[in-house]
Amino acid sequence: MGHDEGKGDWGHLPVMPSQVVELLRPRNGGRYLDGTLGMGGHTEQILKASGGEAEVLGLDRDEAALATAERRLGGYKGKVHLWHGPFSRFEDAMRQVGWNSLDGALVDLGVSSLQLDTAERGFSFLRDGPLDMRMDPSAGAVPASALVNKASFQRLAEIIGDLGEDPLAGRIARAIVAAREEAPIETxxxxxxIVEQAYPAKWRRTARNHPATRTFQGLRMAVNDELGELDAFLSSVIDYLAPGGRLAVISFHSLEDRMVKRAFKRExxxxxxxxxxxxxxxxxxxRVKILTKKPLTASDEEQAANPRSRSAKLRGAERLADA
Structure with missing residues (x-):
């Protein structure tokens, strides 16, 4: 997916960096996977914490993010391996660099400011652009406009209700279906x-966030099959953790957090x-011991400095030595 990152150097503040480093305990000579590299903030922290002596394999679906991270991490020659692709395909990336096990792995399931701030990518309702939302346009997924204009009322209501967690999903889906009959929805x-108009006036006046926030979230998750990605990753990453190797997952959505919690519990x-x-x-x-009874959350200071960290939940697990 990508990461929820606020402003800072490189237009980027990684979420919960100190808690991530505490969970992963990066060490000299360790090999770590950052499945959602983004602009490299977490990877930079992992490298710093290991005294610059760990190696990190960083994946991202987004080529623009990889290019930024490459510049940012330029000082760690030979320690950073970058790979373009979704984190569910981390095994391909490991094969390519010749790794067969990991001392730690991290995924951060938010969306990066780089994506939100680029109008052409179509992630944000604050900037007018084509309705796209694909994290990797080269990978053949259909853009959000195809879903919005072709999906049935039922499917739209499901996406907005389940993935977007919007209680008005039915009203919004009906409004979209009515509007697209007049003209395709392209921006x-x-x-x-359309979403804003579907909200009752009273809700619009009292809403903390823009009424379209949840609809956009649901569509983005559907377009990029974010739950499918996470499921594929969770079902195979434990196999690659060395004994004592640790996995950290930051999620921003209750469905994602539930999937992580269940996967950890099962293992x-x-x-x-x-x-x-x-x-x-x-x-x-x-195969693992759970390191976080309850998910860790960002400190009040971090939430004030980086509003996107407010909904972040971090869970960790450690691979047991095989009995």
């Missing part, structure tokens, strides 16, 4: 205006046979 500004359990079964036949062994 972020037009979609934002931390011994037997997973049905409770009434008299004997264990599954042979399932606990």
């Amino acid at each position: 972020t500004a037009r979609l934002a205006a 931390a359990q011994g037997c997973i046979c049905p409770p009434r079964q008299p004997m264990c036949t599954c042979d399932h062994k606990a």
Whole structure:
């Protein structure tokens, strides 16, 4: 996905950097995966914490982000390996650099300011641009405009309700379907205006965020198959963690956080046979210990300095030595 990053050097503040470093405990000679490199903020912290002696494999779907990160991390020659692609394909990236295990892995599931601030990318309703939202336009996904103009009322209501978590999903989906019958919806500004009009006037007056915030979030997650990506990653990354290797995941959405929580819980359990079964036949062994009983959140200071960190939740797990 990308990262929720506010302003700072490189227009970028990585979310919860000290907690991430504390969880991953980067060490001299360790190999770390940053599956959502963005502008390189977390990777820079990992390298600093290891005294510049760890190696990081950084992935991103976004070529513009990779180019920025490459400049930012230029001082760590030979320690940073960059790979263009989604984090669910980290195994391909590892093969390419010849790694077979990891001492730590991080993914940060937010969207980067680089994407939000570029009107042509169509992520933001604050800047008018084509309704696109693809994190990697070269990868063949369909742009948001295709969903908005072709998806059924039912599918739109699902995307806006489940992924966007908007209680008015039905009203908004109906408004979109009515508007596209007049003319196709091609720009972020037009979609934002349609959503805004679907909100009752009283809600519009009292809303903390722009009424289109959740609709845009839902569409972005659908266009980039963000839950599918996360599921694929969580189901294979544990295999690559060395004993004592740690995994850290920062999520910004309750569905993502729930997926991470469940995946960790599953991997931390011994037997997973049905409770009434008299004997264990599954042979399932606990492979991780959970490091965060409850997800960690950003400090008040960080939330004040970087508003995007407000909804961030960080969970961590450590790979056990094989029994």
